[in-house]
Amino acid sequence: MPRLAAFATDCAITFDGRKIPARTGESIASALLAAGIPLVARSAKYHRPRGPFCLAGSCGSCLVRAGGMPGQRACRTACRDGLRVTSQNAFPGAAHDLLGAIDLVFPRGIDHHHLMTGFAPANRAAVAFSRRLAGMGRLPDTLPPAAAAPGEDVFDALVVGAGPAGLGAAEALAAARRRILLAEAEPALGGRLRARLGLPGEPDAAWPVRVADAVRAAGGEAAAGGVVLGLWRDGGTPLALLREPERLRLVRARRVVLCPGGHPEPPDIPGGDRPGVLAARGVLALLAEHGVLPGERIAVLGSGPEADAAAARLAEAGADARRVPEAVRVLGRGRVRALLLAGGARLPCDAAAVATPPLPAIDLARQLGAAVTLDAGRGAFAVQADASGRTSVPGLLAAGEATGITSTPAAAEAGRRAGAEAARA
Numbered sequence: 001m002p003r004l005a006a007f008a009t010d011c012a013i014t015f016d017g018r019k020i021p022a023r024t025g026e027s028i029a030s031a032l033l034a035a036g037i038p039l040v041a042r043s044a045k046y047h048r049p050r051g052p053f054c055l056a057g058s059c060g061s062c063l064v065r066a067g068g069m070p071g072q073r074a075c076r077t078a079c080r081d082g083l084r085v086t087s088q089n090a091f092p093g094a095a096h097d098l099l100g101a102i103d104l105v106f107p108r109g110i111d112h113h114h115l116m117t118g119f120a121p122a123n124r125a126a127v128a129f130s131r132r133l134a135g136m137g138r139l140p141d142t143l144p145p146a147a148a149a150p151g152e153d154v155f156d157a158l159v160v161g162a163g164p165a166g167l168g169a170a171e172a173l174a175a176a177r178r179r180i181l182l183a184e185a186e187p188a189l190g191g192r193l194r195a196r197l198g199l200p201g202e203p204d205a206a207w208p209v210r211v212a213d214a215v216r217a218a219g220g221e222a223a224a225g226g227v228v229l230g231l232w233r234d235g236g237t238p239l240a241l242l243r244e245p246e247r248l249r250l251v252r253a254r255r256v257v258l259c260p261g262g263h264p265e266p267p268d269i270p271g272g273d274r275p276g277v278l279a280a281r282g283v284l285a286l287l288a289e290h291g292v293l294p295g296e297r298i299a300v301l302g303s304g305p306e307a308d309a310a311a312a313r314l315a316e317a318g319a320d321a322r323r324v325p326e327a328v329r330v331l332g333r334g335r336v337r338a339l340l341l342a343g344g345a346r347l348p349c350d351a352a353a354v355a356t357p358p359l360p361a362i363d364l365a366r367q368l369g370a371a372v373t374l375d376a377g378r379g380a381f382a383v384q385a386d387a388s389g390r391t392s393v394p395g396l397l398a399a400g401e402a403t404g405i406t407s408t409p410a411a412a413e414a415g416r417r418a419g420a421e422a423a424r425a
Contacts, residue, residue: 153249170182199309229241308323
């Protein structure tokens, strides 16, 4: 039951020589998980097994060589018929990497800064050998095409992120007839709404489409797949560098509303980095959009309404899903085999979906010098914003999970307040 029958494949890729059925436009990670392949890479130094985790382009644990280009995120590279994908930094491949013995031979780690430094010839040999063991893949097969000079555009406001908060902000700004750019790094608008958790007060699935239509009707743009790489001030006006699939853009905006959400956090337990440990929201988005189940027995790690809803959605799709508030260890090397629970009980599973709150994405806010506050209980920083979304930086507003843990309805409402404030300003 790797992929639901209603979601037919229409192309094929190859991974380390194996033909993998796929759907045109879905990510490589999605196709591999549907084929029962969670292990796609090896870590750079110790060659530990690695696979997709966040499924949102933020963790970098699923780097592969795709179409002759090294270092491509499997969760961000779209499938097309005939695409050739290979694992990196492994011999002969990620599934059976002989260099993985490094992790077993050096259980306490390698101090490479002092490796054979007492004898110069031995040190040179050690450095040359280690360079062949580590790295992020070979150079590209061909030179990539030269990038065109970034174009420049001016908007009344830039909204970063199209989850509940970003959609709420865009909706308020469009209602005020402001020309805005709604930039979303994911390939589709919606953020956590794409997981279709069905929690109380959650907007219907058509809300992102209605907001995008309203933005365009007001003269603005809704850019899915648009990643804001940087944010700074140029002559007093916020300036953003936006990378879209086919171009780079410099975007000037009188106001910036940051709603980037958060980054999924892997479980802080031994084995928490094993292939098959996946962010629950990413798993549910793949299920909703491509019918992919990462396993037949799935443990949902976490507590609260979102974890309950995630377990229910997976069970509804046919998986043997069980919610587990916490575990003390992930068992298995090449992939998850079981969770060790407190008290010594073992829960067999072939995937673990982590449904814990994400860490607030504060990077862009800090680039402009916005104040952040530390939540000591969670060990995470969040952007400081008042009830109207104003931060410590004039012209910069923030809402949603970037400012702390919040429910979907609360995030949408906070976004509307921030958008209304930006429109007034």
